[in-house]
Structure formats: structure tokens, C-alpha cells
Amino acid sequence: MLAHDVLIIGAGLAGQRAALAAAESGATVAIMSKVHPVRSHSVAAAGGINAAIAVDDDWTEHATDTVKGSDYLGDQDAIEVMCSEAPGEAMHLEHIGVTFHRNETGELDLRAFGGASKKRTAYVADITGQAILHVLYEQLMRHEVAVERFEEWFATSLILDADGHCAGAVARDIRSGAMEIFNAKSVILANGGNGQCYKPTTNALICTGDGISQAYRVGCPIMDMEMVQYHPTTLAENGFLITEGARGEGAHLLNSEGERFMEKYAPNKMELASRDVVSRAEQTEINEGRGVGAHGQGIYLDVTVVPKKRVLEALREIVNIGRDFAGTDITREPIVIRPGQHYIMGGVKTDVDGRTPITGLYAAGEVACVSVHGGNRLGANSLLDTLIFGRRSGEHAAQRGRQLTMPKAPASRLRADAEMIAAIIERPREGRRISEIKDELGTTMNEYVAVYRDEEGLTKAHEVVQRLKEQAGKAYVDDRGSVFNQDVLGALELGYMLDCAEATIVSAIDRKESRGAQFRLDHPERDDEQWLKHINVTRGADGEPELSYSEVTITKWQPEVRKY
């Protein structure tokens, strides 16, 4: 049995940052990822990372923007921590090698991003996530004695000891099929989000909510799950992301009449209002018949108004995406986009040190809900979230481990998981295919649990998900091997996604108001009286989701009407 002070599940930005911080604090560390770390979804983050480093900027302004962006559902103590520590973190990244772009005087250059009152986003062309992720991985290679890497290992469940404290996890070596217990004093979940519950989505195929579901299954509450961000500019063709950096550099949104319609919805910030606001505006234009492209289901993003040299230097990746995946040269013609699922604000409930209500279990990054994003995340705040709370979790877990002996991890969990996997492989070829169920889940969520929601649609979605859960329990796989059996892992992921989808739906039904990313056609107003609170979902004894509520922490920003 392997044993470490700190086990980190997930090697995206949150996981790698946690690993480095824990090792620096003197802990023995294992970091595990179901894909090679640099393949983690953080690699796709394009636009940049927010930090109030400009001389005329101040972290409190960053915090103000974040609170407003969250539609006052964000916890203000956590937002203060994130924004005040941001400049230090950005400088740390710079010092370990991230190649942030410079201005003419050689200092960090900053670009404009949605919902921000100042230029506050540091960037590396439009490969910011990739640059940071690869640089953190450089540091992991540098510190390979302190941090043991388990690349292409798949965690299947969390282990609690007799006291109900987290004592490690069970995982499968994808390459050989061998199962192992990873005993640890603390476990940090850094598994990323569950965007694959939606189809289409900007998220990678690996974003299947494994960590959220595994925490939920051992009794940990998950929070703000109804808050699902639709990004205003995803490729109409296939859902790929066109970074907000494009609008930050000055690109316009146009409807079929050639109108810059954001004038009507956000006269001050225009295209750079919060994402929920822009996505709703687009969806309204489309619904009212002013869409463009196939079946009028899209909107034009016009990048040609940005100087070409600047586009080629700072938006190179979307030039490629336009050319390769839509056949459009964005430097010459507008490209058809539409709102698409992008990010989940919700996740495993934690405090500002990443601690969940289960002792020994931490979470950081998109899998977690601190909650700094509340009802709506600002662009370029997520990378920041992963790094700040990744680091804080790593440090706290390392510290905590010093006074502890290794908890007992019962071997029964390993046997149970091994048997469960064997049983999936043995299933008769009768039920539906995994891929069919996943497809139906994705299209259902995108239809009923999207930008505009109502009771009727949400209830329909809930029925579908309950039926799919049944079917998933009997779905068969083709691959019977041990080596790289991606098929059986797909079956496990489907189960995780269904848990997440159900939590999202029941929370969305419960919240009878419109706030941030949740817009209820049947309850179109924000209702601070009733709903200025977080919805928590836990798994009841019968396996069904149970709802409870927790307060939103307010420090100095009282809720106001939100206008951009």
C-alpha cells in the first residue's frame, strides 16, 4: 500500500499548484491524474489570469467586480482572500518561468476582460492556461523527489476511516489495470468540472465530474450546483471556445441586422458585460429571430475591427480554431458563435483553506465551490481560483499532516471497486450503449438546464436523468481487457456525470428566482429576501439528493441592482 502525507487527485492547475505547495511545506506528496498532467483541461484556458497588479489598480476593485459578477452569491471573505493574494501569485508564476507578455517597457502587459472595471488580465498570447500548466509541470519535474507522480491513474473512490475521516483513495493504473490503495493523511480533490454533462460544451472529454460525485458519494455536501456558466462565444459549428480575449481586444457582437445589440442590454460595458448578461442577450436576439447562420441559431463575432497584427500576435489560437474548425478567416470575416456551456460555478463545498466538511478531505479548482464565483464567474478568475486555493489547500494539508499518524484505510474499499469494475465488464450485451446514454444526457441538459430555464423543462430533465441513471446501471461495455480499458472508465464517468446533473437540476428547480447564470422564465426577478443563500446538496440515506441551505458571507458589499 502506498502512503503519503498528502494525496492529490487531479493534475490540472489546482492539483499541480497544491502539490508544489504541499511539498514546499515539507510534506510527502503523491499527485495522480487520469491523463498525463499536461493534458489536463486547464491547458485549454486561453484568455488569461486576473490580478490587480497595475499601478492604478487595487485588489479591492478586483473584489468589487467579482462580487458584482457573482450577482452577490459569492462569499465575500473568500473573494477578498483570492483578490488580495492574486498579485503575489501572478509574480510567483512569473518568477518560475511563465512567459507572460510584456508591454513596451518590459513590464507585464494586461488586457481587458468581461465584467472588469480595469485592464487586469495577464496573458500569454491566447495560450495562457497552457503556458502556466506546462511551467508548473516543469516545476513538478524539477521536484520529482518530493512529489511522486502517478500519471494515467484513475481514482475510483474515496476512502473514509472508522472515524469518518478521509484516509485516501482507491485508484486504477490505466496502463495495466491494476488497482491500488493510496493511503494518505489528507486528500485534495482537484478533478476539475463536469462540463461533459452538456452537449455541446467547451470542456474536454475528461471533464466528467469525478471528484464532485466521489465526494458526494461519501457524504460531502456540494454547493451552488445550479450555477452553470454559458460562455457567450462558442463556435456555432461544434461548441469550441472563442476566448473572451477576442472581445477584450475589441471585437464586436452583431445580429442579423448588423446591429451591435449589446447597446440595448449593457450600454456601458457593451460586449464586456458579465458572461451571464451577454449570453442572455445573445439568446434573446436568437429567440426573437435576429440570429445568423444555420437556422438562425448563431450570432456574429466580428474580430476584423481588431488590427490584424494584434490578432496574429495575441489571438493566434482562435485564428487557428476559426480556420481549422469553421473554415473562417477571422481576420477577414465575422465568425458565427453562440452561447455554450463552459464552466460550473458549483462544486464540493469548501472553506478558504480548501477544507470540506469531511475531515482530511480538501478540494480546489473547478471541482470546488469556495464560493468565489457565486452565480457567475468572471473571465480569467478561474485560473486564479485554481492557483490560490490550490496553494492554500496544499499548504494547509501539509501543515495538518505534521501532527497526525497515518490513518487506517480499510482494504475492503479496494475489493469493492475491483468487483464493481469486473461486474461492469461482465454485463450482458443487452442494455443501451454508454455513448447513447451520455448523448441523451448532454442534449437534455443543453435543452432544459441552459441559459433560460423554467419549472416544466427542469422537471422534464429530472425525469430523463432518473431514467438514464437506471439505464446506466445496465449499460454494457465492449472492452474486456485490462490494458487501457477506456471503455470501462467511460462507464464509471457516466455514473459521475449523472450524479452531477441530478444535483444541478434539483438545485435549479429549488431556486425560484433569477440570479447570475440561473434565469427562471417563471421567476424572472432576483429575490434577495428569499434566495440570498447557497443551496447545498447531500446524498440522503436512500441515495436521493437532499437539499439544505447556507448563508452567503457578506463583508462590505451590500447587494445592489446589477447593471453593466
Add this chain to the structure above:
Amino acid sequence: MAEFTLRLRRYDPESGDAPYWEEHTVDLEPHRSVLEGILQAKDRFDGSIGIRCSCRAAICGSCGVRINGQPDLACHTHLGRAEKRSKDGVIEVEPMGNMPVIKDLIVDMEAVHWKKIRRVTPWLIAKQPVPEREYIVPRESMVDVTQSMACIQCGACVSDCLSMEVDPEFIGPAALAKAYRFVGDPRDDQHFERLKDLAEDPHGIYDCTHCFQCISACPKGVAPMNQIMRLRRRAGNDFKIEDRNNGERHEHAFASLIKQYGLLAEAEILPRSYGGDTPLAKFKPSAAAELASSLPSIAKALLRRKVTPAAVLKPHRLARQDLGQIKRIYDEVEGREERAEFNIYISGKDEDR
């Protein structure tokens, strides 16, 4: 919708059987990717088809394969175009080369690619003292290293590197491009040490044969060969590193020959590489070991009549007026105060320049 037939290379390490080909017909728009084609086959017909993939958008670097014999990302290749380029209308997909196959289209990147990456000390060794805020560095230098930073570690260049086929120990295109990311980074403190190390290593920067394969293979415009050439220029011109393998002098010999004759007088390359810049220059003792190891190739060159004894005495050269033009090119380039580096990442493609 259109139909495309994929011919996939399958291999199941647990079966004891040899690799084999298997065909599937899929139904997708021509501008959808080969990866989507493979995933459709996996979803509809056979979930056991093994391929790494995640982002679907050419950014995570998972899905490197060979398509119709050429390395690329499966998610970065249109079905329609792949079909046009196939030899018989069937899109052939097989695992990348130069790396052992684990299962189907999945290769062991760790055993080859990542091992080589770790060879180049792949982290910043920061200049001291570390400033309180950011290092103040020229804007251009950060844009410049972004070209090698854009590498997604997909292995496509490694798959078909010619030098690596001959010398599996060759550090290779991706790892050397990674090395440039530090050598080109003004915040790094070890430029000389890094360059000396990579020049001295017999499998280092002078082991590349300029075959361009990595440039055409790379889906991200990293142009590894260009980065290798930059490493050489930095090592040879800026740091005057004379490597034990004589790579630097060899390159110098090429340049001086062209300058003098306008043509590559093959017969003189080796003497110049190991001696001075004239046919009669004295032999450089430090090059003795390397010359000895080159003797077989000299002998081969003689046998294959690439070099004839007579030619050594009577080198061929261009007509005087043409030579004059070549001289002017050299004067122009060498006369510049700063070396102009060509960076695709800034300049964009073709007509964009």
C-alpha cells in the same frame, strides 16, 4: 453528411496476436476531424478502440497518430482532406513512430518523449536576485519564446524524426525546442551551460540532419528545426562554443565553402570541418577523435564517388558574376549589427507576413 472509411491499426497486447488492420465506416461532415470519426466508430461499433484524446481542439496534445503515413493530431485533420490524401480512398490511421505501441493507437510517450524532455533540464534556472515584481525583459523576447512555449508535447515531430530513427539517443526535436524556450528566455541564468551541454552531447544539437520533417509534422507551428538552428547560432556565434563533436566547425565549413565557391564542394567539407578554413589549414587536434569516427563515412563517400580524389584538387565553383552576388548576400547578412531571427509565431502565415 458523408461516409468515410477508416482503416485503423489495432493491437491488443493481452491477446498475443500481432497488430492488424480493421475498417469502420462513419458518417460525418467532411470538415469534421479524424478524431471525431474514430470516436464515432468507438461509440457505435467498438468501445475497445484505444486512442488518447481529451480537448478535441488541438490543444491538449493527446491524440498524436499517423494519418496516411504522416504524423499529425487526429483532432486537427479534416476527414475530407484526409480522404483526398489517402492512397485508396480509405483513411489509414496508425500509432506514431519512434515510440513503442502500448495498445491500438496509444504509444509509450513516457519511455521516449518525456525521457528526452527531462534530459534538457526543462525548468527555468532564474537569474538572481529574483526581483520583487516581474523581471523587466524586452517585449519581443517573450513573444519569441512563446513559439516554443506553444508546443503541446504531442510527439508528432518525434514520431517521424529521421535522425532519431538512425540514432534513438538523439535528444530530438521536441526536447530541443523546449531547450530553446530557456535559452531564449532572458530570465534564465544558464544559457552558456545549457548550450555547451547540448553542443557537447553527441546526440545533441548537431545530431539533427535538417530534414524538415518536424516542421511539417508540428500542428502548432513550433518549427522545432528552426529552434535547433537558433540553438546552434547561439552556441556557435554568440558563445563561440567549439563542441567536441565538431558540429560547430562542420557548420562553419558549410558556410565558408558556399561563400568561397558558391557551391558545396563536398570534398572539402570534412577537411575544413576538422581543420581550418582553407584546404591547407592545419589539423585541429581536438577534432581527432571525431574525425577517426568519421573515417568510415569518408571511405564510403569515396566508394560511392561522392568525393573523387581529383575533385579535391580542383574544386568546382560558380561563375564570377554569380559568386559576386553570393558575396553580397554574405556581406549584407554578416554586416548587420543584430542577427534577425525569423519567428513564425509573430509573423503569421504566408500572406499575413
